[in-house]
Amino acid sequence: xxxxxxxxxxxxxxxxxxxxxxxxxxxxxxxxxxxxxxxxxxxxxxxxxxxxxxxxxxxxxxxxxxxxxxxxxxxxxxxxxxxxxxxxxxxxxxxxxxxxxxxxxxxxxxxxxxxxxxxxxxxxxxxxxxxxxxxxxxxxxxxxxxxxxxxxxxxxxxxxxxxxxxxxxxxxxxxxxxxxxxxxxxxxxxxxxxxxxxxxxxxxxxxxxxxxxxxxxxxxxxxxxxxxxxxxxxxxxxxxxxxxxxxxxxxxxxxxxxxxxxxxxxxxxxxxxxxxxxxxxxxxxxxxxxxxxxxxxxxxxxxxxxxxxxxxxxxxxxxxxxxxxxxxxxxxxxxxxxxxxxxxxxxxxxxxxxxxxxxxxxxxxxxxxxxxxxxxxxxxxxxxxxxxxxxxxxxxxxxxxxxxxxxxxxxxxxxxxxxxxxxxxxxxxxxxxxxxxxxxxxxxxxxxxxxxxxxxxxxxxxxxxxxxxxxxxxxxxxxxxxxxxxxxxxx
Amino acid sequence: xxxxxxxxxxxxxxxxxxxxxxxxxxxxxxxxxxxxxxxxxxxxxxxxxxxxxxxxxxxxxxxxxxxxxxxxxxxxxxxxxxxxxxxxxxxxxxxxxxxxxxxxxxxxxxxxxxxxxxxxxxxxxxxxxxxxxxxxxxx
Numbered sequence: 001x002x003x004x005x006x007x008x009x010x011x012x013x014x015x016x017x018x019x020x021x022x023x024x025x026x027x028x029x030x031x032x033x034x035x036x037x038x039x040x041x042x043x044x045x046x047x048x049x050x051x052x053x054x055x056x057x058x059x060x061x062x063x064x065x066x067x068x069x070x071x072x073x074x075x076x077x078x079x080x081x082x083x084x085x086x087x088x089x090x091x092x093x094x095x096x097x098x099x100x101x102x103x104x105x106x107x108x109x110x111x112x113x114x115x116x117x118x119x120x121x122x123x124x125x126x127x128x129x130x131x132x133x134x135x136x137x138x139x140x141x142x143x144x145x146x147x148x149x150x151x152x153x154x155x156x157x158x159x160x161x162x163x164x165x166x167x168x169x170x171x172x173x174x175x176x177x178x179x180x181x182x183x184x185x186x187x188x189x190x191x192x193x194x195x196x197x198x199x200x201x202x203x204x205x206x207x208x209x210x211x212x213x214x215x216x217x218x219x220x221x222x223x224x225x226x227x228x229x230x231x232x233x234x235x236x237x238x239x240x241x242x243x244x245x246x247x248x249x250x251x252x253x254x255x256x257x258x259x260x261x262x263x264x265x266x267x268x269x270x271x272x273x274x275x276x277x278x279x280x281x282x283x284x285x286x287x288x289x290x291x292x293x294x295x296x297x298x299x300x301x302x303x304x305x306x307x308x309x310x311x312x313x314x315x316x317x318x319x320x321x322x323x324x325x326x327x328x329x330x331x332x333x334x335x336x337x338x339x340x341x342x343x344x345x346x347x348x349x350x351x352x353x354x355x356x357x358x359x360x361x362x363x364x365x366x367x368x369x370x371x372x373x374x375x376x377x378x379x380x381x382x383x384x385x386x387x388x389x390x391x392x393x394x395x396x397x398x399x400x401x402x403x404x405x406x407x408x409x410x411x412x413x414x415x416x417x418x419x420x421x422x423x424x425x426x427x428x429x430x431x432x433x434x435x436x437x438x439x440x441x442x443x444x445x446x447x448x449x450x451x452x453x454x455x456x457x458x459x460x461x462x463x464x465x466x467x468x469x470x471x472x473x474x475x476x477x478x479x480x481x482x483x484x485x486x487x488x489x490x491x
Numbered sequence: 492x493x494x495x496x497x498x499x500x501x502x503x504x505x506x507x508x509x510x511x512x513x514x515x516x517x518x519x520x521x522x523x524x525x526x527x528x529x530x531x532x533x534x535x536x537x538x539x540x541x542x543x544x545x546x547x548x549x550x551x552x553x554x555x556x557x558x559x560x561x562x563x564x565x566x567x568x569x570x571x572x573x574x575x576x577x578x579x580x581x582x583x584x585x586x587x588x589x590x591x592x593x594x595x596x597x598x599x600x601x602x603x604x605x606x607x608x609x610x611x612x613x614x615x616x617x618x619x620x621x622x623x624x625x626x627x628x629x630x
Contacts, residue, residue: 007584015571018564063586 073130226288241351367440531613566612
């Protein structure tokens with residue numbers, strides 16, 4: 001039964017999704033989704049526990065032995081990412097009830113939760129599977145359902161941004177598939193473990209080089225790595241609040257995981273080092289930190305500001321991957337976790353503002369911080385964490401990232417990381433100024449604090465930001481174990 | 492809709508054949524080319540032909556749209572449910588061998604059930620897509 005945990009993590013939301021789709025309107029679909037996501041979070045926790053104490057879990061689907069059958073293979077890396085995804089889903093669901101009732105037409109609510117569960121299925125599936133073609137399938141499951149989720153946004157631009165994401169996401173997935181096909185043609189296997197043993201023998205072939213390049217570009221598109229990030233700001237801005245929270249905290253994180261898995265597990269280390277991949281990651285990381293943070297400063301829509309900030313944060317993770325050292329990958333994994341916490345909290349707080357006033361443009365939120373003190377507090381603490389102030393989770397990621405850069409004597413990267421924090425001070429400062437220091441506009445209706453059901457999940461994440469900023473045993477320990485599992489060592 | 496005798500007669504003649512062929516592709520899929528996806532598409536083609544010839548309202552009387560949503564969900568549940576049954580029988584997920592008295596019988600039954608699920612969902616989703624486009628601007 002122990003191994004079945006890994007399977008149930010994918011199967012439970014998969015079965016729940018069609019069931020939720022046919023449930024009657026009302027709050028029942030939400031209740032089922034809440035139950036399922038909570039169950040998944042518990043299972044993901046148990047799975048991580050099992051992996052840490054009993055070692056790698058391998059599950060053969062349909063009883064077909066790998067490398068012929070599909071294998072779910074869970075080690076410390078994917079168990080860690082699966083827990084992040086499942087936990088964020090479980091925290092998002094209580095928040096979803098009121099926000100979704102307000103933003104989504106009533107007849108579409110069962111379908112909304114169904115799509116959300118399918119998206120969760122896809123994201124968890126990517127983390128569980130040990131089969132590279134299966135990764136593609138789950139990538140598409142999560143992507144297709146997220147296009148549908150984004151298109152349900154309140155404004156008409158939601159449709160165009162979902163379409164834009166559909167085009168870019170499909171190109172990314174196709175590139176990934178082309179790459180997998182090319183490598184399959186040389187190795188004859190789709191099992192990642194098996195591929196890793198065969199690839200060193202064929203690594204000199206141009207086909208493998210090409211396949212590697214296709215896969216990297218494909219995932220970089222999914223990851224929204226600069227300059228392939230253009231779909232992300234619009235998609236996050238116009239999606240319903242709940243979808244933004246969920247996707248911002250999970251989707252790109254899972255793409256980072258796939259990147260790490262392929263760079264360090266599937267391909268031999270010497271292979272990636274021989275290609276310019278690492279340098280490209282560092283360059284793309286530096287560019288996205290500077291460019292996206294600068295863009296964020298000039299945004300008038302708060303959600304877009306945070307979305308551009310997300311692109312910048314992906315840049316930090318890319319830097320960590322690019323250093324290709326144990327510290328660098330540890331930093332990337334820590335930031336993966338911490339960024340889920342801070343962006344989750346920030347997008348939830350912004351969602352609470354949208355719940356109250358129905359918009360979130362800079363000029364519409366003047367003085368709201370005084371009317372909604374708890375929401376405002378969440379934005380301040382989330383913002384501090386984003387900047388990387390000591391005592392918050394963001395500081396830990398920045399600390400490890402700077403240490404990794406110092407180890408490699410990458411002075412430019414060190415400067416960029418610190419400069420990126422300064423830019424974050426500017427854009428978060430702008431948001432806080434508008435919320436608190438600007439005089440309130442002559443709002444005809446009195447704005448009150450957001451309901452408790454929205455505030456409680458937000459503050460759970462806010463406290464997590466503080467907790468993981470003070471007690472780093474869990475995050476750093478897990479990230480170090482995961483980096484060691486990937487086999488990266490300090491040069 | 493203006494009745495067109497030739498179309499009506501030809502469609503009435505063709506539709507049963509198309510459905511029969513769909514069922515053949517569905518249930519003969521484990522011996523010959525075919526399977527749930529193809530069968531579902533062919534099956535829905537019969538109903539789409541019907542609604543093209545006899546009108547959308549007549550088609551919606553045969554298969555009410557709210558059924559389609561249930562059927563689409565049902566197919567996925569059948570597929571995933573087969574996996575759960577094998578789990579409950581003590582095997583791995585989708586390990587069909589446990590479903591029958593022998594391994595071959597089990598594999599046979601398993602793939603038949605799973606493909607049936609695929610067929611139902613594909614047919615239903617094709618019709619949902621068709622009705623969604625055909626019904627635009629009607630209400």
